[in-house]
Amino acid sequence: MSSGATTRDDLAAGKYMALTTFRRTGEPVTSPVWVVPVDDGRVGFWTSMGSGKTKRLAHTARVVVQPSDARGRVTAGSTALEGTAEMVRSGAAFDEVSAKVRAKYGVMTTITKLLAKVGPQGRKGLSYADTVVLISIEDATPA
Numbered sequence: 001m002s003s004g005a006t007t008r009d010d011l012a013a014g015k016y017m018a019l020t021t022f023r024r025t026g027e028p029v030t031s032p033v034w035v036v037p038v039d040d041g042r043v044g045f046w047t048s049m050g051s052g053k054t055k056r057l058a059h060t061a062r063v064v065v066q067p068s069d070a071r072g073r074v075t076a077g078s079t080a081l082e083g084t085a086e087m088v089r090s091g092a093a094f095d096e097v098s099a100k101v102r103a104k105y106g107v108m109t110t111i112t113k114l115l116a117k118v119g120p121q122g123r124k125g126l127s128y129a130d131t132v133v134l135i136s137i138e139d140a141t142p143a
Contacts, residue, residue, distance in 0.1 A: 006079040008137045011067055012037035014075070018068035019045070021056035021085075028064070029056060032072035033133075035065075036100035042136050044097035046129040048116075054087060054131055061085045063135060083135040097132040 011017055017035040020028045031053060033045040043065070047053050057063075063085045067075040074080075088094045102109050109129075116128040 006067060006081055008041065008043060008081070009037070010078070011035060011065060011081065011137070012043050014067040016068050016070055016072075017043070017045075018066045018072045018074050019053065020064040020080075021053055022060050022062060023056060024059055030072055032068050032070055034101055034105055036097060036104055038093065038096060038100075038134060040093075042134045044093070044100075044132055044134045046097060046101055046132050048127055048129065049087075049089065049131040051131075053133070057085050057087055057133065065135060065137070082138045084138070086134045086136075088132050088134060089130060093134055094132045097134070098129065101129075 012035055014035060016032045018030050019033045020030045022028055029052065033047070033053075035043050035045055038044045061084045063083045064080050065083055066080045067078045069075070113128045
């Protein structure tokens with residue numbers, strides 16, 4: 001972690017980030033997700049369309065992200081970053097994030113795919129990793 005405020009590079013270098021999305025009531029919901037850097041300066045992860053995350057993002061693109069562990073406990077000394085999310089289901093950005101997730105997380109992608117098929121996600125009929133979420137981090141540093 002760099003000294004001072006958390007940066008997009010700090011976030012992307014980590015294994016997980018705590019993603020906070022917001023219900024229609026404004027209530028925050030935080031989930032740990034994998035994270036990869038995207039060539040255009042955003043960060044991204046994959047999820048399933050129809051998951052709670054995508055349902056909340058469908059009505060508000062506002063997110064808060066912060067480096068975390070696998071359980072979503074934020075990394076000591078890190079700062080929360082405000083951002084705007086965009087969901088994509090195909091195209092160059094989808095392909096880039098999918099390839100980077102596979103490269104960064106390796107065999108874990110295969111394991112989580114299997115677990116998704118036999119777990120609650122599979123029983124709900126949700127597809128595994130059919131949606132990429134791209135997050136633009138708001139620049140908090142003065143110009």
